[in-house]
Amino acid sequence: MNPSTALARVLVDELVRCGVTEAVLAPGSRSAPLALALYREDRIRLHVRIDERSAAYLAIGLARVSGRPVPVVCTSGTAAAALHPAVLEADLGNVPLLVLTADRPPELRGTGASQTVDQLGLYGRAVRMFAEVGVPEPVVGQVGYWRSLVGRAVAAATGTAVGGPVHLNLAFREPLVPDGDPSWPESLEGREDGAVWVWVDRIEPASMPVSELLGEGIPERGAIVAGDGVITASSVVSLAEHLGWPLFAEPTSNCRLGPNAIAGYPLLLADEAFAEDPPDVVFTVGRPSLSRPLLRWLGRAGTQIVMDSRPVWPDPTRSACRVIPRTPWLNLDSVADTESAWLGRWRRAGRAACAVLDAERESARLTEVGVAGVVGAALPAGGLLICGPSRPIRDVELTLPARDDITVVANRGVNGIDGLVSTAIGAALAHQHACGGVDGPAVALLGDLTYLYDRNGLLLAPEDPRPDLVLVVVDNDGGGIFGTLPQAGLPGFERLFGTPHGIDLCADAAVAGIPAVSVTTAHELTDAIREGSGIRLVRVPTDRADAAKLQIALQEAVGAALRP
Numbered sequence: 001m002n003p004s005t006a007l008a009r010v011l012v013d014e015l016v017r018c019g020v021t022e023a024v025l026a027p028g029s030r031s032a033p034l035a036l037a038l039y040r041e042d043r044i045r046l047h048v049r050i051d052e053r054s055a056a057y058l059a060i061g062l063a064r065v066s067g068r069p070v071p072v073v074c075t076s077g078t079a080a081a082a083l084h085p086a087v088l089e090a091d092l093g094n095v096p097l098l099v100l101t102a103d104r105p106p107e108l109r110g111t112g113a114s115q116t117v118d119q120l121g122l123y124g125r126a127v128r129m130f131a132e133v134g135v136p137e138p139v140v141g142q143v144g145y146w147r148s149l150v151g152r153a154v155a156a157a158t159g160t161a162v163g164g165p166v167h168l169n170l171a172f173r174e175p176l177v178p179d180g181d182p183s184w185p186e187s188l189e190g191r192e193d194g195a196v197w198v199w200v201d202r203i204e205p206a207s208m209p210v211s212e213l214l215g216e217g218i219p220e221r222g223a224i225v226a227g228d229g230v231i232t233a234s235s236v237v238s239l240a241e242h243l244g245w246p247l248f249a250e251p252t253s254n255c256r257l258g259p260n261a262i263a264g265y266p267l268l269l270a271d272e273a274f275a276e277d278p279p280d281v282v283f284t285v286g287r288p289s290l291s292r293p294l295l296r297w298l299g300r301a302g303t304q305i306v307m308d309s310r311p312v313w314p315d316p317t318r319s320a321c322r323v324i325p326r327t328p329w330l331n332l333d334s335v336a337d338t339e340s341a342w343l344g345r346w347r348r349a350g351r352a353a354c355a356v357l358d359a360e361r362e363s364a365r366l367t368e369v370g371v372a373g374v375v376g377a378a379l380p381a382g383g384l385l386i387c388g389p390s391r392p393i394r395d396v397e398l399t400l401p402a403r404d405d406i407t408v409v410a411n412r413g414v415n416g417i418d419g420l421v422s423t424a425i426g427a428a429l430a431h432q433h434a435c436g437g438v439d440g441p442a443v444a445l446l447g448d449l450t451y452l453y454d455r456n457g458l459l460l461a462p463e464d465p466r467p468d469l470v471l472v473v474v475d476n477d478g479g480g481i482f483g484t485l486p487q488a489g490l491p492g493f494e495r496l497f498g499t500p501h502g503i504d505l506c507a508d509a510a511v512a513g514i515p516a517v518s519v520t521t522a523h524e525l526t527d528a529i530r531e532g533s534g535i536r537l538v539r540v541p542t543d544r545a546d547a548a549k550l551q552i553a554l555q556e557a558v559g560a561a562l563r564p
Contacts, residue, residue, distance in 0.1 A: 001188075002179050003136035004172040008033035010143055010188055011170075014150040015098075016043045017196045020069055022062045022430070023047070026055040028075020030115070031102035032176040035073065045433075047464055049422070051456040052079045056086030056097070057411075057419025058457070061426025063095050064409055065384070066434065069157045069166075071098035077115035080122055085418045090165035091126040093413030094229065094310070096157035097165040099123070105135045105171045119169050127167045129156035135171045140186045147190055147197035155200040162310055210243070210328045213305060214281065218243055220340045222281040224260075225298060226253035227288030227314065228412040233257070235327045236285050244339065245283075246346035248294060251387060251396045251408040253286050261402045262346050264353025266394070267558040269293035274349065274562050283307060285327060287314040289412065290397050352561035356554060357399050365520055368474050368547045369554065371540050373399035375445050375472055378526040381405040384431040386424040388446035389415050390481040391547070392474060396445065398554075407431070417450040421457030421471065425535070428467035441468050443529055448475040448505060458512035458535070470529050471514075471537045475505055476544040483548035498544065509537040 012034070015023075023038050024047045025031075038046050047062075049055035056072050063070040074080055080101040090097035104116045121130055131149060136142060153166045190197055210218075222245040226236050230253040240247035240260045248265045249255040262268070269275045270293040278300035285307045288294060298304060299317035306313050309325040339347070361373030372395035379385055387393040387410040400408070409427055411420065421444075428442035451473045460466060474480075482488060482497035494500065506516035516537035519525045528538040 001181055001184050002175050003138055004033040004174075004176055005037075005178045006138075006142075006184055006188060007133075007136040007146060007170070007172075008037035010146045010190075011100075011150060012037040012041050012044070014147045014190060014197060015071060015154070016041065017190060017194055018069070018150060018154040020071060020098075020154075021045060022059075022066070022068070022070050024049065024055045024059040024062070024070065024072045026050065026052040026072070026074045026079060028079055028102065029176065030104065030172055031073055031075040033172055034100060034102065034170070036177065038073070045465065047426075047429075048461055049457075050459060052082035053085060053419055054422040054454060054457045054459075056083040056099075057089075057422035057454070058426040059097055060086050060089055060093075060095055060411065060419065061386075061423040061428070062430045063090075063097055063426075064093070064423075065407075065427045065430035067096070069096040069098050069154050071100050073100045074102065075115065076101065076103045076119065077117050080119050081117070084123060085414075085416065087123045087126050087165045087167070089411050089413040089416070089418070091413065093411060094163050095165070095413070096163050098153060098157055099127070099165055099167045101167065101169050103169050103171045105173045122169075123165070123167055126165060128159065128162060128164045129153060129166045131168050133168055133170045135173055138185055143186055143188055144197070151196060151198035151200065207326055208324065208328050210239075213322075213324070213328060219280045220244070221277075221279050221342045222283070223248060223279045223301075225282055225284045225288050225294065226250060226255040227284070227286035227290075228252040228410070230255055230286040232327065237261075239283070239327060244343050246343055250286075250288055250290050251385075251393065251400050252410045252412055254408055255285075256400055256402050257404045258402065259347070260343065262350040263402075264350060264357055264398055264558065266291040266293055266398060267353050267356075267555055268346075268349050268562075269297050270555060271559050271562060274559075278302065281305070284314070284320070287412065289314075289316065289415070290394055349562055353558050356557045356561055360550075360554065361399065361522065366522060366525060366540055366542070367550055368476070368480065368542050369395050369398060369550060370522065371472065371474055371525065371542075372396045372445060374522045374525050375443055375529065376400040376403075378529045379406050379443050380441050380530065382435065382440050383407075384409065384428060384440060384442040386410065386420075386427050386442065386444040388420050388444070388450040389417055390447055390450070390479075392445045392447055392450075417447075417453050419454050419457065420444070420446055420450050421454040424469060424471065425457060425467060428469040429465055432467050441470075443470045443472055445472050446474070447480065448473055448477065448501065449479055449499070451505065452501060452503065452508075455508065455512070458509065458514055466534055468533050469535045470532075471535070472525070472529070473505055473537060473539050474542055475539050476542045476547060477501060478544060480542075480544045480547050483544050484551055488548065505537065505539045
């Protein structure tokens with residue numbers, strides 16, 4: 001057996017033993033050994049994409065929802081560079097992405113050989129581990145080295161505290177395809193009974209009682225803030241309810257549950273009179289980053305305790321005074337059993353904000369905030385909501401009802417618009433695979449520029465699996481969020497920030513064979529979400545100028561509701 005084929009087959013087998021069930025491939029010549037090994041491995045579901053960036057973000061979606069490491073394979077040269085944005089997202093989002101880049105052997109590097117760039121340490125400090133695997137040789141000891149290396153890579157990618165992307169650079173010499181010779185100087189097989197080559201034990205950080213953090217009594221004026229990346233949502237919700245504190249839960253925390261989850265909190269906290277008094281204590285879980293008013297409020301808290309196991313814990317306001325590695329457990333003898341004046345005030349305010357937002361969702365013609373509200377309410381139980389950046393995720397933050405029967409995900413690591421169509425497809429595939437392929441409908445709420453930026457994500461081969469996924473695209477013909485920022489109204493705004501595209505999104509989707517429809521009412525949008533199957537696009541036309549005015553009007557309406 002030629003060395004390139006042997007290395008590829010051993011790597012793929014050990015990946016399966018380490019729990020890999022999905023893999024993504026961007027075609028190329030130098031990566032042929034890995035491509036062929038993946039194709040012949042029936043224990044892995046293989047996805048093929050012609051665009052490396054789309055391939056990498058598809059892997060992000062698969063890995064984020066499944067929690068399993070997902071390899072993305074590419075050839076050498078600029079193909080490897082095209083994976084970089086997804087590597088950055090996996091870094092900051094703690095996504096177990098395994099980047100397997102094929103490379104030329106050392107004798108071809110620095111010679112002007114085609115498709116040869118310096119791939120050593122290509123992704124810098126964004127990866128948890130980098131290894132130059134080395135050119136495979138037919139000598140004893142290679143199999144143990146290769147299998148051990150896979151174990152290290154998977155362990156680094158799935159670390160409980162700092163899991164994230166791993167980069168293995170694989171130099172393949174020709175021949176790159178099987179030669180029909182099965183001989184090798186040692187057995188290519190792994191451990192008996194399909195066991196992994198090396199088992200890595202995980203030691204969870206010790207917990208602590210709440211009393212160790214708060215003392216004997218529970219402060220009345222406390223709050224829980226839940227951001228992206230919460231590991232156990234139920235423990236956060238329970239903590240808020242037992243302490244008697246309001247819960248401010250970003251959508252991707254999946255903690256927006258129970259009576260203490262405060263609706264419309266960005267509008268409440270932006271009301272300076274209402275939010276004048278900061279809390280005495282705040283527990284921050286996950287990575288809050290969506291609401292500027294929330295971050296300002298956090299910065300004014302008397303005591304902020306961050307619950308996070310990562311060395312680089314989230315604290316953008318630089319106001320945290322203590323960091324603990326996980327959610328503390330409760331001494332149930334000391335929990336609050338009545339509604340305090342502080343909690344009651346926030347609950348009443350949340351109901352007032354909810355009434356304003358519900359009225360907007362039920363208005364005759366859909367607005368951007370209304371679209372998010374309809375999507376959050378219309379998604380069937382067991383469904384998955386994938387949020388695009390900029391306005392869509394913030395509109396969902398405003399309007400998402402307290403639901404324990406859906407899951408919300410987004411690329412909140414870098415918060416960019418890269419690869420969201422591909423991420424949504426990957427997330428939906430992983431979600432529906434976990435549901436046995438029967439339940440688990442998925443909806444992605446995206447802006448028009450986000451959709452156009454990854455329209456290549458819709459280029460699927462007939463053999464590639466397709467999820468049940470509705471792409472709801474808010475089409476305001478440009479960059480809507482800039483209309484709410486200080487740039488709005490400056491000379492050159494439309495060309496520099498508004499960037500109108502003038503593209504018929506339904507016709508664009510049809511080019512890729514994706515059925516598409518335009519809707520303008522809540523009833524039409526609800527029907528479009530609940531009817532049909534496969535990948536389809538629902539365009540909702542809106543006006544950017546009206547959307548910017550609506551943000552002001554909602555703020556004023558909530559302010560009036562707070563002071564009847």
